[in-house]
Amino acid sequence: MSEWRKDFLTGRWTIIAPERVNRPYEFEEEAPECPFCEGMESCTPKEVFSIRRNGTSPDQPGWFVRVFPNKYPALRNDIPFWDMCDELYRAAGGFGVHEVIVETPHHALDFSELSQEQIVRVLLAYKERLRFFEREKYLRYGLIFKNQGIEAGASMRHAHSQFIATPFVPHTVLEELEGAVNFYREKKQCPFCMLLVREREKAVRLILENDHFVAFVPYAARFPFEVALFPVHHSAFFQEETHLEDLAVVLSRVLKGVRKCSGMSSFNFVLHVAPYHAKDEEERGYHWHFEILPAFLRTAGFEWGSGFSINVIRPEEAAQKLRLCLYS
């Protein structure tokens, strides 16, 4: 059984998850058969959501996108929630949700090679899973993320993303949220909306935009070819997004560009949304977005010890290269 533990000074949480030590690691040896492929449904836990051909049944072939609980979950929601603390130690039961979203029935490995139609289905699955848990009493956050490739921490090759819902708001989201709420209180405006106006005006870090979405290299990007992708219009919740076709176009093109420019196919992306049960100010000051992070070796002693990053490519130069990749 896993357990949440909190560092008493920094407030950072760790999930102690001894069960995950046994999870298979497909990259070490070629697995005989891929449990994520169509036809192998009996090798995975029972599906909790799927987008499938009319008339086909759950846990049978015929699906386009399929979601099921992680077989080696870091967190689970079939246990009672408990929480204990004294002045130096705080722990909680390993409560939460941990699901796998298989992005294609075929053994494709690269997200950016999926068809537009298929990417729209994946985005729809994200939306549905985020929504499904938003009224759960003990859950404060739903996080969608993707690890593609061994350098990005993937343990399975078949294209998939993951959904983890947690009883605590993630540290990184709290930091953004705190900044956003303070900014909103002072200026009565969403800081991200303001940033998007500036980035689109200046255009030096801009990669791609259409009517509804904009992608750019962040001003203080931590990694070479890091990209941020935002909806142009204010929205705190991806769950409410309706322009999934437009988003699929931008996401797919950006990922192709990142792959070309970084010379590698390993990357992570994370989807940041406002917390479940967000307060009004949080909803007004926060703006959902994707962060796309190519998997260069990213954390050595300096980064661990300081929380600072060293990026060897100027964001403006990275943006120029990404634009060239997209339009060549």
Added chain:
Amino acid sequence: MSEWRKDFLTGRWTIIAPERVNRPYEFEEEAPECPFCEGMESCTPKEVFSIRRNGTSPDQPGWFVRVFPNKYPALRNDIPFWDMCDELYRAAGGFGVHEVIVETPHHALDFSELSQEQIVRVLLAYKERLRFFEREKYLRYGLIFKNQGIEAGASMRHAHSQFIATPFVPHTVLEELEGAVNFYREKKQCPFCMLLVREREKAVRLILENDHFVAFVPYAARFPFEVALFPVHHSAFFQEETHLEDLAVVLSRVLKGVRKCSGMSSFNFVLHVAPYHAKDEEERGYHWHFEILPAFLRTAGFEWGSGFSINVIRPEEAAQKLRLCLYS
């Protein structure tokens, strides 16, 4: 010329350092000769500190430990300090110090195989470099860290550590410091001192202790076999430590244990001290320490997106294994 850039919401700083893109990467191909070995002094920048045999001259053989500026510095202090900001963007010149501390004149690769005597010299070099910059007007922090092995982000094999001094207090230190000062204000006691009493009493996460130092696995350890090493008696500044022989014994034994248990020789360690020009409360609430971090693949999408960690080995079990390694 490098540049500091701040993320406007989270307050995280990135160093944009385009010069470092050209630094040699020794692991890709075996370098013909190692510039860190004795006799190769002309291949490095001029030394700024060394511990050497009486009668030998700077930048000549005869040294035990040798410190010189990084040839591909992320930061430098021979440039004027500038700082600019508006409501969304903040930047500063790439001001700071970036030095290499070569830990042995011989081509040894593993810190834990250095003699006790040699480790004491290395610790003395840490002390001297930290001290040297403590009165510089624009420097707020001095960070010692070590990357050993390719998985830990090292680009050179020869045993070395690094010193970086920065005009901003690192994010991770600020988080610890904020927690520590709040705790101190409330209880008039250093939280780390209190933690050390508890850890030594309970002993389930304890690895090793002597009169002056204690090593244990943190309660909310982020990584398998992560270890924290503290002086038993309150001290905010490593620069003031006098029991370097005792420390060398503990550090060397712990690193040997971590290497044995984790099955690998790649690791990072970082030395956290109170900031330069610390306020009285910061000095009373903070307690210097080493964090020792074995280099498992540590950051995938979930960790980047959340700031949470997943650790597959319970800290109490890791401590037990480490104790067994030490005493077998």
